[in-house]
Amino acid sequence: MELTPPTFLLQAEALERRIADNHRKMQDVKAKIRILRSGYNGEKTIKYYLDPIPEHKYHIFYGLRLPIGNTFFQIDTLLLSNKLILILDAKNHSGTLRFEINQLIHEYGDNRDVYENPVAQVNRHKILLRYLFEKFKIPPIPIENLVTVCKPSTEIIIHPGYQEAAQKVIRAYDLLNKVDELEEKYTEKKLNQKHLNQVINLLKTQHTPQKIDILNFFQITEDELITGVQCPRCLYIPMDYRRSKWICPECLLFSKEASINGINDYFLLINSSFSNPEIRKFLLLPSSRSTTSFLPKLNLPQTGTKRGRIYHQPTFPIFTNHVFPPKSKQ
Known part of the structure; x- marks a missing residue:
């Protein structure tokens, strides 16, 4: 191990x-x-x-x-x-x-x-x-x-x-x-x-890995969490989602995969599975369609179909360092 x-x-x-x-x-x-x-x-x-x-x-x-x-x-x-x-x-x-x-x-x-x-x-x-x-x-x-x-x-x-x-x-x-x-x-x-x-x-x-109910451990409610996708460069929350990319309004970094860290945070803090509306609310995505467009690319384990589809925590966590810095500020 x-x-x-x-x-x-x-x-x-x-x-x-x-x-x-x-x-x-x-x-x-x-x-x-x-x-x-x-x-x-x-x-x-x-x-x-x-x-x-x-x-x-x-x-x-x-x-x-x-x-x-x-x-x-x-x-x-x-x-x-x-x-x-x-x-x-x-x-x-x-x-x-x-x-x-x-x-x-x-x-x-x-x-x-x-x-x-x-x-x-x-x-x-x-x-x-x-x-x-x-x-x-x-x-x-x-x-x-x-x-x-x-x-x-x-x-x-x-x-x-x-x-x-x-x-x-x-x-x-x-x-x-x-x-x-x-x-x-x-x-x-x-x-x-x-x-x-x-x-x-x-x-x-x-071997049985330990997973703590972290919110209960610290007596924090889900409503107290800061939602949205965090910029992997300047750590600003939330990034904006436009045309299949995440854009940081603070440092102008753009990334196609910044949401993966947000999904990891959801698994760590809230639950080991989520529906389209649940992750959309946590990541502050603008629509169900925008959520559906990138979730299949992550190859998460799934159950159910269409509106009843549930995405499950895979071998954990999903790591990525892949970001796309802008060529110039606009």
Whole structure:
């Protein structure tokens, strides 16, 4: 599984674009984006240090969210071979991290925050993963786990005598050395190719991406959203739709595909499907005919026909960087 931005982050960023700068919830949205972005940047750091590992050695999964009972547990990064599994939890904090048996204390400037001990967290994930494997009759395989501090400038302080943290808390730049140590420790193949493929398929099929009801999360109503298509250059909203093109009245950029970002925002913020009138209202299109003219070009999954046609969210999101800047201002 490739590393992709978490959907919650994409939703929060879409919400930031779609509410007024002075909105009562703007600072809460920005704060959530900072937290989610920091976590994602930590995972990207992990990926940077893991990328040199030859592909034949490990199958690497990023951002796994797996069910157990009536809940889910999330693993930042999982390395799988026929000899062992390695679970990695990324910590991308600045300042000082104090690892104590019952808590993690983060100190940065004048701030002091207390969190769950991440060593205990990765231990719990190891147990839950083993439960999942037992449920699907996967043969026993060693599972190791590490807490990876991603920023080289972060100070790490481990409580005296806390030997488990001393062994499991590492810096991201030391990941390859730690993987080599584990390879020397575990030399016996525990999974044949059939069982290895079974584990790969299990992790992929059980992975359940999280999607938050973002408006409900921040207690924002749909009526508070800024509608229309946003200019991909100057970020002005709304662009005008004329003769099958989107034109920005602020910077005069024109684009044939600027509406795709608006459709992405609709999927992120409102619903995973829409009718012609619903998306026309959100994008501020002038008519049903103008909406119908460009929707088929997106090849979105559809159900129903004619006036009852519903367009559904595809493999998500739809990306495009294709814009057409004007040759001259008119």
